[in-house]
Amino acid sequence: MQIKLELNGKKVTAEIEADMLLLDFVRTQGCYSVKRGCETANCGLCTVFLDDKPVLSCSTLAARADGRKVTTLEGLQEEAAEFGAFIADQGAEQCGFCNPGFIMNALALFRENPYPDEEEIKEYLAGNLCRCSGYEGQLRGILAFLEYKKSKEQKGE
Amino acid sequence: MLTFNQYRKVTSLEEAYELNQKKANKIIGGMLWMKMGARNIGTAIDLSGLGLDKIEEKEDEFSIGCMTSLRDLELHPGLDAYTGGAMRESLRHIVGVQFRNVATVGGSIFGRFGFSDVLTMFLALDSYVELYKGGIVSMDQFAAMERDNDILVRVIVKKTPLSVAYLSHRNTKTDFPVIACAVAQTEQGVKAVIGARPYKACIVWDNDDILKEGISLESAKAFGEYVADHVKTGSNMRGSKEYRSHLIKVLVRRGCQVLGGEQNAN
Numbered sequence: 514m515q516i517k518l519e520l521n522g523k524k525v526t527a528e529i530e531a532d533m534l535l536l537d538f539v540r541t542q543g544c545y546s547v548k549r550g551c552e553t554a555n556c557g558l559c560t561v562f563l564d565d566k567p568v569l570s571c572s573t574l575a576a577r578a579d580g581r582k583v584t585t586l587e588g589l590q591e592e593a594a595e596f597g598a599f600i601a602d603q604g605a606e607q608c609g610f611c612n613p614g615f616i617m618n619a620l621a622l623f624r625e626n627p628y629p630d631e632e633e634i635k636e637y638l639a640g641n642l643c644r645c646s647g648y649e650g651q652l653r654g655i656l657a658f659l660e661y662k663k664s665k666e667q668k669g670e
Numbered sequence: 671m672l673t674f675n676q677y678r679k680v681t682s683l684e685e686a687y688e689l690n691q692k693k694a695n696k697i698i699g700g701m702l703w704m705k706m707g708a709r710n711i712g713t714a715i716d717l718s719g720l721g722l723d724k725i726e727e728k729e730d731e732f733s734i735g736c737m738t739s740l741r742d743l744e745l746h747p748g749l750d751a752y753t754g755g756a757m758r759e760s761l762r763h764i765v766g767v768q769f770r771n772v773a774t775v776g777g778s779i780f781g782r783f784g785f786s787d788v789l790t791m792f793l794a795l796d797s798y799v800e801l802y803k804g805g806i807v808s809m810d811q812f813a814a815m816e817r818d819n820d821i822l823v824r825v826i827v828k829k830t831p832l833s834v835a836y837l838s839h840r841n842t843k844t845d846f847p848v849i850a851c852a853v854a855q856t857e858q859g860v861k862a863v864i865g866a867r868p869y870k871a872c873i874v875w876d877n878d879d880i881l882k883e884g885i886s887l888e889s890a891k892a893f894g895e896y897v898a899d900h901v902k903t904g905s906n907m908r909g910s911k912e913y914r915s916h917l918i919k920v921l922v923r924r925g926c927q928v929l930g931g932e933q934n935a936n
Contacts, residue, residue: 532677574698
């Protein structure tokens, strides 16, 4: 079957199998940041935005993206680099495998709630698993990023 | 892994119903649970083109389309206000935001899963399902029905005056509950709904009028014991039946205390 969608701002038309998952589809389009971590819809590594909402691409049919907008980390490079630097500053991650899904969902959180408190951060990101860390470094990185964002906004930049 | 050769985004419920009469064909909701097993189906029937992904709030009821995501249910201000935050509490521990943006209320309820927080929560409310052929059926009746080839079109929640508290116990965040518990004070009395026991959620009414004189620590404890005595529990990898029965006592007691005005009882 044929699908047409907007992937990272570009119009894409493709022939797919009926049961193809969105995860596998975006990887055929070169979006290799999107990965399969757990295969049980629990780890959050495959997070993409579907019409700007974070979803598990491992559990979403590519067919359901027909006519819609899909965004992966590849389409958010600037935003991701700015935030990701704060995570790196904390040395928050060891292997980094969970990073793309984590960054995607953190960006979704900031869009929904620009200045979340600690509890809100933990609740929103609960579905992003990291097997190396205890999440403390990530939390420090997020809080430092929010401070930076606030000061930037106050300066009117 | 879930495999199929045909995908049909239907344009009417009749089309979906006809396709669904063939055993090999399946309606896909969020597909999260369905995809966990290894199975091959004929045609995947998709209801997402029918505008059934919305919550309509009317004067006397909420009408919730079957394709509404659990996340939309969690964030709905009307449902949040009506349930005093219990609806949100019942949903926010389910895996993660990305999961709840995909999971649908129709899929959760139609499955009548033992682990379901969602079914537990709706059983505490004055709620109904609208079936395409079967019409409107109360949630407790629906929970007891065998799965068939009808279509769950909407979930309806009547704005019957009630107060409700929702609590669950999990071994770790984002996991299935070891016990899910909702306690509701209604005009007919108090009822407790116990899910993840690990069987399908069930309702226990305060038939002995334990709470008739009001909710105190003693009466809340007594009702907790009463509910634990009247609910069959079982063991699985998440907990033993003894542990679950103990948790029922604690969570029902705390739920009653929340209804009694102790906001921090949980």
